[in-house]
Amino acid sequence: MPDPTPIAPRAAPRPAMTILLDTSIPHTLDTLVERVAAMPGVQVQAWVFDDVATRRAAEQRLAAAGVQAAIHSAYKPLLHFFLDALALEHDGGRLAAAGEISVRLPAATTAGQSQRFRLEAYPLAGMLPQGSLRLSEGDDERHYVVGLDGIAHRVFVPLAASGAPCGWLRLSRDGAVLEDGPLATEYELAFAAAMDAIRGHAWGRQGPCFDVLRIAIDTGGIERRLSYQDECISTREALHEDLYFSILEFFQDRAGLPRGDRTLQPGQIVPEVRHAQGATRVRVALLPHPHVAAVTPADAAAAPLSPSALAGLSQPLTPEAVAIEMQALGGKRFSVLSTQGRMVHGTHIEGSLPGLVISGGQHANETSGVVGALRAAHALKQRPHAHFALIALENPDGAALHVQLREDNPRHMSHAARYTALGDDLEARTAPPFVEKAARLEAIERTGAGLHMSLHGYPAHEWTRPLTGYVPPGFETWTIPKGFFLILRHHAGRNGMAFMQALTAQxxxxxxxxxxxxRQLATWGNHAGEVPFPVLNGIPCMIFEDSRSTVPFTLVTEFPDQTVYGDAFRLAHTTQMRAVLAAAELYWAGLLG
Structure with missing residues (x-):
């Protein structure tokens, strides 16, 4: 039987809290207005990470002081040109009548930069009339050139030496340039301050280095929902992503591991970026693991949702609600303890058909698979001779963090909740103690599974890391949605093409x-080019040999579900359920040999 033992207790308890940084950074626009208001007659152009209302208010304050100012967004400048200068979401008729709208991209100076500029233009192709946007290579390193109604509009792109978007200030008087260069904004300074505090701390050599590393930043910025699908512009969400993955990369580098390694266990990294006005406050602290309340008999006896209520869910389930649903399924139950003391619940439904394992919530901010797995299990229980094990939520510690992060930012993808409380991807564990993964190993052992269905999701809107180059390193093909797709991993000598053809057709x-x-594939094509793997019946599919699991076939579902609610969430978990039910029948019919 796999070892279900949690991580052994440390020799000494963690202190209640260790403060690494607590500082405030003035609001850049306030400082800039105060400075240039004393320079009547100067012309100001600035690029900052503030929303349009804040930028316009600063322009008006400067105008009252006799200073002509144009303050632009440093983040996604081309999209903001269409939103602010061309009123894309308020005057669509003008753009619809324009016919072809050409955009010449800034000239690429490094490998991959051209693709980055195409992605930075996203989601214009989805917001403009279908087929009207034409992106092409340009020859100006610092500008997008927009061709509209016979006029060429030049849109400046403020770039740091690293290629990341940055603040910029241009001052002139009577045609003479007084200043033209980078402007350090509170957005960039907050990120740098947090990272410097973490790099400068005296970390121990033995991991985990901490229970919880909390980076709390209260700041302004942009939080704007767009009219196309789930798309948004959020500098606070992007800051969360930059912090989380940059810190993970710091500890990977420190351990001598490659970037993107999923085995490292530094501890739980928790950036919490909240809205505030005025100065930006940055606090970095080490905290003990949160106290997890014991589940009482009353909790365990709470009524589960009816099948119709499950089908109608418009938002993710909490870990406590998942536990109730798992108990209601019956079967032979099994469980293990998570790192923070939560139960990972599994159930085994015995039958004479070949064994199947279904799991969800490995990455806990990918929520539709949890509901889809529960719905599918209810249906499979009614199928004569069905034989399967279910773990609807493999990572309850991550799910609990996701609940916490959604309280302030329900529409953020919150990748800090992706991995376990140890900071690793549970699937990457190859030796004891397996902790959460022990439930999956037990499910495989109980069923002798020939197929494991692992239900996943990915960002439902654009994923960026603006302060570290814009496109998330290692996740270049995940940065914008490409619809629901499937990944089939198989052992050597196996072939799943017939199975995938039949599954995608259904x-x-x-x-x-x-x-x-x-719709999503068309917009992907406009901005990112061809999907880099086969599309079967309108569903992208990756099929490759992989022996990481003892199970000969692993089917991974990927629905762009992070951040969606309502009808979009229902489509996500309904698709996950349909995928499980169809794949199970095809597997039991022998299509996987």
């Missing part, structure tokens, strides 16, 4: 899913 029979995928 899934594509849903008009809602077919339309959803067609």
């Amino acid at each position: 899934l594509a029979a849903s008009p809602d899913l077919a339309a959803f995928n067609a």
Whole structure:
């Protein structure tokens, strides 16, 4: 039986709190207005990470002081040109009548930069009339050139030496340039301050280095929902992403591991970026693991949702609600303890058909698979001779953090909740103590599974890391949505093509899913080019040999579910359920040999 033992207790308890940094950074625009208001007659152009209302208010304050100012967004400058200068979401008729809209991209100076500028233009292709946007290579390193109604509009791109977006200030008087160069903004300074505090701390050599590393930043910035699908512009969300992955990379480098390694266990990294006005406050602290309340008999006896209520869910389930649903399924139950003391619940439904394992919530901010797995399990229980094990939520510590982060930022992707409380991806554990992964290993052992269905999701809107180059390193093909897709991993000598052809044909029979995928793939094509793997029946599929698991076939589902609610969330978990049910029947029919 796999070892379910949690991580051994440390020799000494963690202190209640260790403060690494507590500082405030003045609001850049306030400082800038105070400075240039004393320079009447100067012309100001500035690029900052503030929303349009804050930028316009600063322009008005300067105008009252006799200073002409134009203050732009340093983040996604091309998209903001269409939103602010061309009123894309308020005057669509003008753009619809314009016919072709050409955009010449800034000239690429490094490998991959051209693709980055195409992605930075996202989601214009989805917001403009279909087929009207044409992106092409340009020859100006610092400008997008927009061709509209016979006029060429030059859109400046403020770039740091690293290639990341940055603040910029240009001052002139009577045609003479007084200043033209980078402007350190509170957005960039907050990130740098947090990272410097972490790099400068005396970390121990033995991991985990901490229980919880909390980076709390209260700041302004942009938080703007767009009219295309789930898309948004959020500098606070982007700061969370930059902090989380940069800190993870710091500890990977320190341990001598490659970037993107998923085995490292530094501890739980928790950036919490909240809205505030005025100065930006940055606090970095080490905290003990949160106290996890014991589940009482009353909690365990709480009523589960009916099948129709599950089908109608418009938002993710909490870990406590998942525990109740798992108990209601019956079967032979098994469980292990998570790092922070939560139960990972599994159940085994015995039958004479070949064994199947279904799991969800490995990455706990990917929430539709949890609901889809529960719905599928209820249906499979009614199927004669069905034989399967279910772990609806493999990472309850991450899920609890996701609940916490969603309180302030419900529409952020919150990748800090992706991995376990140890900071690793549970699937990457290859030796005891397995902790949360022990439940998966037990499910495989109980069923002798020939197929493991691991239900996942990915960002439902654009994923960026602006302060570290814009496109998330190592996740270049995940930065914008490409619809629901599938990954089939198989052992050497196996072939799953017939299975995937049949599975995608069944899934594509849903008009809602077919339309959803067609729309997202079209926008992907406009901005990112061809999808880098086969598309079967309108569903992208990756099929490759992989022996990481003892199970000969692992089917991974990927629905762009992070941050969605309402009808979008229902389509996500319904698609996850349909994928499980269809794959199970094809597997039991022998299509995987």
